[in-house]
Amino acid sequence: MSILEIIQDLCAKKGINPSKLEMELGFGKGAIYKWDKNSPSVDKIQKVADYFNVSTDYLLGRTEIKDTSGIKTLAAHRLDGYDKPLTDDEVIAVNAFLEAYRKGKQSKKD
Template identity: 50%
Template sequence: MSIYEKIRLLAKEKKISIAELERTLNFGNSTIRKWEHQSPSVDRLQKVADYFNVSISTLINENNIHYSKEQECIEELSQFILLKTHGLAEETQAYLIEDFKDYLEFKSDKVRSEEK
């Protein structure tokens, strides 16, 4: 799927036309439509990715279905945990995962309280 096709699909899901998206992002008329045959600049691609809350890699990767940034974070974290606990006993894996969840909760609470 091309960049343009992915953007068109994302726009359709958000119930916005490509022309409306171009106006919202202060792009010229047909800027995004040209991406069907031309490569966009990174800064413009980033604006589109931010608008739809996806990563640039989601837009440019041909075989990548679109994920939200939250879904990408979950996937990355899952892969990290699997990689780091691979080959360990099942009980050890479960212990480390629980310990990691506790630590993450502790750190998240701490950061939230510091941000207030």
Template identity: 50%
Template sequence: MSLVERIKKLCDEKKVSFAEVERSTGISNGQIRRWDKSSPKIDNVTKVANYFDVSTDYLLGRTDEKRYYDLTEKDERDIEKDLERIINSAESDCGLASFDGKVLDEMDEEDRDLYISSLKNALRMHKRLAKKKFTPKKYR
């Protein structure tokens, strides 16, 4: 997929036109469409990447990950392990309480599922924020 095709896909997802992207980023009118035939300036590619909150490597087709801080399969496995460890610890210690004061063992199935999904979501958010904050600039 070419640079222009990737930008077109991102425009479709965000429901904006090339003209809107060009106005918002300060790129001259019609410039993005010309990138199929000519090489763009790196500053302009960076502006478009920042506009869509994606990496320049994604725009250039070097990777399929839109953002460096998106979770990988390994991250998801780590989150599952952490979640399992937390749940096992809560069940054995009876120290983890729900919002209404019940221990994990005393919750009905619906509350337990909701509580576990909340924990998983919190772990995913924490992992994403940590990647965003602590990834060195040379790997972004």
């Protein structure tokens, strides 16, 4: 999917159209539609990512993982020396490890 298609999909899920998104973010009229042929600035990509609470990698089609919060981001991306994307089971294992680690760390503080 292109960045335009991804943004159109996100807009549809939010119940808005790209024109409304452009207005809300202060972009010029038709700016997002131009991204189908011209690359947007990093600043504009970041604004759209922040608006939809997704990563810039998701907008650029580099990952299918939308959630950018803490542990899930770490588990979703490639780890140092690991050259393949993590499987769902590996993501769950990393999440479980980090949760246990944090609980253990919190117990030491108490």
